[in-house]
Amino acid sequence: MTATTTAGTTNTAQGPAAGASTRALVRAWIEGWIVSRGTSDPMDRPWGWTIDAGTAQHVSRHVLPEPAEDDVRALVAATSAPGTWLKLFAEDEAVRPWIGAGWQFDQPGFLMTVPLAAERPEVPAGYTLTSWTRGGTTRVLVRTEEGHFAARGQIAPTGPTAVADQIETSPDHRRRGLGSLVMRTLQNTAYEAGATTGVLVGTPDGQALYTALGWVTRSPMASLYFKPSRD
Known part of the structure; x- marks a missing residue:
């Protein structure tokens, strides 16, 4: 220490990240976030990654860099555990119609x-x-x-x-x-x-x-x- x-x-965007795709930047964000928070390694999924955060209010999160309606609806339907989070790299209003009962929107974020x-x-x-x-x-x-x-x-x-x-x-x-x-x-x-x-x-x-x-x-x-x- x-x-x-x-x-x-x-x-x-300027600099080395200028030509990077959203998916690549999200992956870079995940790599640093898991070190910062001391979470599990990201688990690869067809639509992105799952991370176990391990707290009562944040058990795990699914990260979708390019969210598709079918994938989001399937995740929503399969979720029964409180404290499961979705991080969808899209506007709130674009994904709101795909979300079912029991899901709450936090304040929006901005990848920078x-x-x-x-x-x-x-x-x-x-x-x-x-x-x-x-x-x-x-x-x-x-x-x-x-x-x-x-x-x-x-x-x-x-x-x-x-x-x-x-x-x-x-x-x-x-x-x-x-x-x-x-x-x-x-x-x-x-x-x-x-x-x-x-x-x-x-x-x-x-x-x-x-x-x-x-x-x-x-x-x-x-x-x-x-x-x-x-x-």
Whole structure:
């Protein structure tokens, strides 16, 4: 483990990922996500991959980079376990007619990429930044000088790509450049590890930050989970 402490809408993609298919980018995202979250290896399926996440609210997920109606309907019909998720790389409205009772839509996601480069972000006054690496994942934590949580994030380099994950800024510390600090620090870590392209799936709120930092939206993602009614 290493540790350091320091005070103080779809566009045209650029860089190495520019010619990559959605399927290839989704696979790259999966490779980093499973390292970041410590899940099972992805299991190949004709339509994509299945991953066991292993928590009560997220038992497993089926990832379909190019969702087809017949495949989605078959998965929906075969699912009886609460905590099963579907990650469908399409707009919510495109897949909504294929979904049956008991399925809930989470907020939509956006598959994004960025060419990585050296970054030297400055820590804003009044904050400290700590980072550490364990199990192939680097985590960044930003706190106030009093030690209060302000922001965090993590990244998992897996060869030429690196997946940023679980980026969060406390509501009390937003609009102070901390999200940018976290992202640029993580991007620099991945660049120094030899990765050339960053990959993530962002929320609608995160998409604006990532776009401002040069990330490009490559595909929408519908995210839904099975939670049948108790009635």
